[in-house]
Amino acid sequence: MSSSCIEEVGLQDNQWFRIVNDLLSKAGVAINGPSPADLQIKNPDFYKRVLQEGSLGLGESYMDGWWDCERLDLFFTQALKAGLEDQLPTHFKDTLRVIGARIFNFQNRKRAWIVGKEHYDLGNDLFSRMLDDSMQYSCGYWKNADNLADAQRDKLRLVCEKLQLAPGMTLLDIGCGWGGLAQFAAREYGVSVTGVTVSAEQQKLAQARCQGLDVTILLQDYRELNASFDRIVSVGMFEHVGPKNYATYFDVVNRNLKPDGIFLLHTIGSRKTDNNVDPWINKYIFPNGCLPSIRHIANASAPYFVMEDWHNFGADYDKTLMAWHARFMEAWPELAANYSERFKRMFSYYLNACAGAFRARDLQLWQVVFSRGIENGLRVAR
Secondary structure, rough: OHHHHHHHHHOOHHHHHHHHOOOOOOOOOOOOOOOOOEEOOOOHHHHHHHHHHHHHHHHHHHOOOOOOOOOHHHHHHHHHHHOOHOOOOOOHHHHHHHHHHOOOOOOOHHHHHHHHHHHHHOOOHHHHHHOOOOOOOOOOOOOHHHHOHHHHHHHHHHHHHOOOOOOOOEEEEOOOOOOHHHHHHHHOOOEEEEEEOOOHHHHHHHHHHHOOOOOEEEEEOHHHHHOOOEEEEEEOHHHHHHHHHHHHHHHHHHHHEEEEEEEEEEEEEEEEOOOOOOHHHHHHHOOOOEEEEEEEEEHHHHHOOEEEEEOOOOOOHHHHHHHHHHHHHHHHHOOOOOOOOOHHHHHHHHHHHHHHHHHHOEEEEEEEEEEEEOOOOOOOOO
């Protein structure tokens, strides 16, 4: 039976079970089996809910305790490698959301603040325990590292070297997070940094972190920027821009970058040129987010810049996310007083699902370096 017909047909419980079981078997996943990737079902309504609601039903039923899995990361790796996400039905509300994203600008100036309030303002207690000491909420660089702190420090060094920072330069950090990169660049490279964020909690911590350094942290939308900088960097922010704003985003970068400047874009990416949003992630983790494709970035940047370098180290995000999950679980006894058990399941699901997606190479992590055409080319660090 095709998945498109599932919502229209009344099925018996054993038929819902059989359809789900057949789907999972394609990924080598069993129901109530002994493997760490197998699903342990606690509520028999799970099968119907997942087939009727797709990704949203799968995630919400986990949050509700309807099923468990010893290794969620393995489950998602196997499921995505087998292409199961393309075989689940698309819920009608998801279809409306995709159509709406094509018509409306869900990342306009007013709505751009939503992700700051709903995700990044969750609590500095949570992020300070889950992340490394520099509070980097983006992929680490594990080429020579064997732990999270070194991977994030190497990522910061890689970014600064690619930008060819030198004392006295000015650097704009679009989406500066908790100020880790701004602090590193100002302290290690002697540059003057201006960071912008839409999260009030990030701004407070970033200002405290960078006290005494030549760093300014602004609480504002990137579209309001109008200055002149030697270098511009954006790490883990482009995922919140949205296809309808990509042209505007690169226009802002062009407007604020000096003629001989360099711009580095660090972003998660998708192989598909579409409105790349998972409905569960959109509802519970990153509202109004959307993953760009190579074509999105190429088309939006072409009027302004030469693409000097494209570096994909998406496989490193698997290690980063699993390190975050280990730290999150280790810190949970301290966090439990401020967050519910349902939140714990939600956040664990998010970290493991994303790790599985990167391990399956379903998602990518790109660092792209742009200039306006540097004479004799640009030798980019690795």
